[in-house]
Each structure stands twice: as structure tokens, then as C-alpha cells.
Amino acid sequence: MRKKLIIGNWKMHGTLPFVAEYLGALLQGFSPIKHADMVLLPPYVFLADTAKHLKETPIKWGAQNLAAEKAGAYTGEISGEMLAEFGCHYVIVGHSERRTLYHETDVEVFQKLTRAQEAGLTPILCVGESLTEREQELTFATLDRQLALLLQADVQKLEKTVIAYEPIWAIGTGKTASPEQVQAVHAYIRAKITAINADLANKICIIYGGSVKANNAKTLLAMNDIDGALVGGASLNPQEFLEIYRCS
Ligand code: PGA
Numbered sequence: 001m002r003k004k005l006i007i008g009n010w011k012m013h014g015t016l017p018f019v020a021e022y023l024g025a026l027l028q029g030f031s032p033i034k035h036a037d038m039v040l041l042p043p044y045v046f047l048a049d050t051a052k053h054l055k056e057t058p059i060k061w062g063a064q065n066l067a068a069e070k071a072g073a074y075t076g077e078i079s080g081e082m083l084a085e086f087g088c089h090y091v092i093v094g095h096s097e098r099r100t101l102y103h104e105t106d107v108e109v110f111q112k113l114t115r116a117q118e119a120g121l122t123p124i125l126c127v128g129e130s131l132t133e134r135e136q137e138l139t140f141a142t143l144d145r146q147l148a149l150l151l152q153a154d155v156q157k158l159e160k161t162v163i164a165y166e167p168i169w170a171i172g173t174g175k176t177a178s179p180e181q182v183q184a185v186h187a188y189i190r191a192k193i194t195a196i197n198a199d200l201a202n203k204i205c206i207i208y209g210g211s212v213k214a215n216n217a218k219t220l221l222a223m224n225d226i227d228g229a230l231v232g233g234a235s236l237n238p239q240e241f242l243e244i245y246r247c248s
Pocket of ligand 1: 009166170171172173174209210211212230231232233234
């Protein structure tokens with residue numbers, strides 16, 4: 001059976017006092033669930049503090065982005081190796097905010113995925129259609145395009161990857177995709193992987209993101225192919241994030 005994975009993406013939120021208060025509250029309310037892992041993705045500058053608080057706990061942490069290059073003259077960038085030094089286990093690649101606001105292409109996203117794996121990190125590859133694409137029935141075509149490089153690569157790249165389906169129209173909008181809509185997309189993604197390697201398809205973790213809250217997590221996480229949640233806004237409240245984790 002696949003474990004559930006509940007990931008909190010803080011985006012560009014927080015302060016040092018917030019981190020201390022948040023992690024204190026989280027650890028106070030946290031009791032590990034055997035079949036579910038919890039992961040926090042704070043901004044880079046809070047990774048050291050996060051690591052200090054979480055290092056003796058089962059909660060893992062990671063980052064929201066990494067450089068497409070290994071090292072060198074790339075002012076302002078952070079490499080996968082640097083993240084690994086801070087004890088990161090996971091890193092997001094291809095979040096729709098990066099694709100839209102910073103014009104990251106599928107090729108760049110795949111480079112980042114490769115860099116993450118080289119550094120021993122598990123990439124969380126975000127895919128998902130815009131509202132226009134959904135309305136024009138281009139959801140599956142969009143996913144095909146976003147997954148093409150991953151599915152053409154060697155199987156090893158698939159092995160240590162989390163796929164996060166995040167329909168853009170559901171992110172930060174309060175409009176959650178229905179459990180049935182999400183299930184249909186996740187089943188589609190898993191079927192594509194089955195065509196390459198059935199055993200791997202059975203193991204790969206496909207999570208959903210887009211306005212996941214404590215009040216909708218249970219029905220989403222109950223679906224067959226929804227292996228977890230990538231939580232933005234609601235992960236900023238430790239009590240709500242704990243409640244989502246408990247829905248696993
Ligand atoms: P949201 O964000 O939960 O605030 O919709 C999800 C995400 O962007 O990962």
C-alpha cells in the first residue's frame with residue numbers, strides 16, 4: 001500500500017518568530033501516523049531553523065525551488081547540493097507560479113528535476129492545466145506535454161519522483177477540484193506510467209494540490225489514486241495543517 005504524503009508549501013510567507021511559534025505548535029499537536037508522512041517546505045532562509053526544530057522528529061522538510069544548474073555564476077540561485085546540506089529531502093519543481101510568473105519551461109523544469117535527483121533530493125513535479133485549458137478540454141493534452149520529458153527519461157528518474165497534480169484554477173482560489181475530477185486525472189497519470197512500468201506505477205506517489213483545507217481533505221484523500229496533498233494557504237496554520245494530516 002502507498003503511504004500518504006502531506007506537504008505544506010508556505011510559499012513566500014513567514015518570519016523567524018512565526019517559524020518558532022508555528023513549529024512549536026505543530027510539534028505539540030503532532031502524533032505520527034504509520035501510513036502517512038508530513039513534509040514542510042518553508043522559504044530557503046528558514047530552512048536552518050526548520051531543520052533545528054524537526055531533526056529529531058519524523059517530519060521531513062524541503063524547499064520550493066532549486067537552480068537548474070549545478071553550481072557557478074548564477075547570482076541569487078540555490079543549488080540542489082546546498083539544499084541537501086540543509087537536510088532537505090524534497091524540493092518542488094515546476095510549480096505553476098514558477099511556470100507562469102517566472103516563465104519556467106518544461107525543459108527547465110526537467111533540468112531542475114534532474115539536479116534534484118543528482119543531489120539526492122526527491123523532486124515534487126507539479127503539473128496541471130489552466131482554466132482555459134480545462135474549458136477547451138485540453139487537460140490531458142497539457143499533462144501529456146508536462147510529463148513528456150519525465151516519461152521519456154530512464155525509469156530511475158521516475159522511481160524517486162512525486163507527481164503533484166495542481167490544476168491552476170484551483171490554486172489559492174478556494175475552488176477545489178472535486179474528488180472525482182482529481183481521481184480521473186490521477187488515474188490517467190498512473191495509467192501512463194503503467195504503460196512504462198506497472199510495478200513503478202503502483203508505487204509512485206501522486207498527490208493533489210489546490211485549495212486543500214481541513215474540510216475537504218478527507219474526501220480527496222479517500223480516493224484510490226490520491227496519495228496525498230500539497231497544501232498552500234491552509235498549511236500556514238499549524239492546527240489546520242495537523243487536521244489535514246489526520247485525514248490521511
Ligand atoms: P493552495 O496552494 O492550497 O493555497 O491553493 C496550493 C499550492 O500552490 O501548492
